[in-house]
Amino acid sequence: MQKLETNVVWQHYSISKEHRQRIMGQKSFCVWFTGLPAAGKSTLANALECRLYEMGIRTYLLDGDNVRKGLCKDLGFSEKDRRENIRRVAEVAKLFVDAGIVIITAFISPYRADREMARRLFAPGEFIEVYVKCPLSECERRDPKGHYRKARAQQIPNFTGITAPYEEPINPEVVVENFNVTIDESVNKIMNYLREARYLLSLT
Template identity: 55%
Template sequence: MSHKAANIHWHDSVVTKHDRQQLRGHKSCIIWFTGLSGSGKSTLANAVDRSLHQSSVQSYVLDGDNIRHGLNRDLGFKPEDRQENIRRIGEVSKLFVDGGSIVLTAFVSPYREDRQLAREMVEQGEFIEIYVKCPVEECENRDPKGLYKKARNGEIPEFTGISAPYEEPVSPELTISSDLASVEDSVETIITYLKEQQII
């Protein structure tokens, strides 16, 4: 154990997660959107966030690109960097849950092991994995950021779906086929699930 780690101690909050949830009037959780670039993760996460906000539910979106502008700007896209990227997001998301909020994360998060690690950071029922499923051909046709074109031209190494793998979720809480379902219908599916689970 390092000298630094040996002298760090966890301090429990006087105001508990349950106290904060009671104040908010709803439970807190992580809604983890995973899928290929261009599948519609960020669009869907923000649409759900808007719906929750309109219902006076405390929520916040953590977007992959935005996080890499600040907290994770020191990380690249090698497997070990992707792993650390998701570990940090999991830790930040856990803080939101402890704070009584619903946090929506929109990250490619290509590896099952990393997503499982994030799941294990919170209590059972507090991690909702949503697989935003979309054929790579459709994602490439959309290519909203021009990333697939750059990847095909060799400008972006280790690009998920082209030159790096994406491991599909085995048993996500929800699967949204974004090439078939509208954003509005997808939001309704997610909100219905949250109500069924008595989160909101």
Template identity: 60%
Template sequence: MSREGTANIVWHPTTVTKQDRQKRAGHKSCVLWFTGLSGAGKSTLANAVEHELHQRGLASYVLDGDNIRHGLNRGLGFGTEDRRENIRRIGEVAKLFVDAGLITLTAFISPYREDRELARNLVEAGEFIEVYVKCSLEECERRDVKGLYEKARSGEIGQFTGISAPYEEPVQAELVIESDKQTIEEAVQTVLTYLEKHKIL
């Protein structure tokens, strides 16, 4: 879009505020940003946490990396710039969902610290909870039901995180879940305890 076109776009404040929506939902909204290697268990954990939130009658939604690439981010590749655009778009969608009063769970490799920090800065302080789903590369490869690591090691897939592309571990994640050491039940409880402790629930 041209600079002139951008200048003519004005943000319209809503009559119903984020606080109004949170009050109606009975809880605060936030982004639970699950990051980690392919096969670490991000989607599994995000969906298990959402199941528990749903059982409690809370408003939540999971944005999953593979699912988003079927629609919103279809057409983006896996090079550095496309990965960054992928995460930028997800950050903006997550921001809208937080404004809508939802506990938003995103399950994306999101390999670069800078991109995760940009997503963090889109929402207010305390609304972005980085959850590092930590798992050894060896265990991720062992779990590899899609056969992606094998394809990456054979050169069939290029720019694969952990093999031919970097993964920058979080430095100060709000939560670190060691998925090769904790059960899924323990991991879910860890996340829920954090949300309760910080009065989001």
């Protein structure tokens, strides 16, 4: 077993998150989309980023498939690897928030414990969990990548919703029922939450 480095001391710097937020003129926070495969997380995350961009808010979007082509390309889909995937993403998201940027993540993140681990990395109020709620039957009907079909044929092991669990959020900040409303309506619901909770105030 590899010995972990213990002689590490956190280095403090003069410029803080609050300094960076002021120069950006905005609050920074993490919007964490979670839901079943094909629930519409990436589509909504992209639409939300476009809406914020139009308002002049500096953002970045981390998407599950894209991250697995780089930062997490060494990971598979076992429970252990899924947890490590989310741990890495959460740590990166924290760095973006520290930089004064609004970070949007779109990951299945099927385990509650992993999402709570991610939340604990942030200061209170900086982590906004958006549950993209969509029935499994509808996700299977959409199946844009053909993954559900392959999972049913036992060609993809550990597939969330079929042969691996998805643990629904218990108390997310926003629930979007992404099967009986339009994309614009879903984004409007998230935007209304951000406005009402005063996340979109200018700091200039």
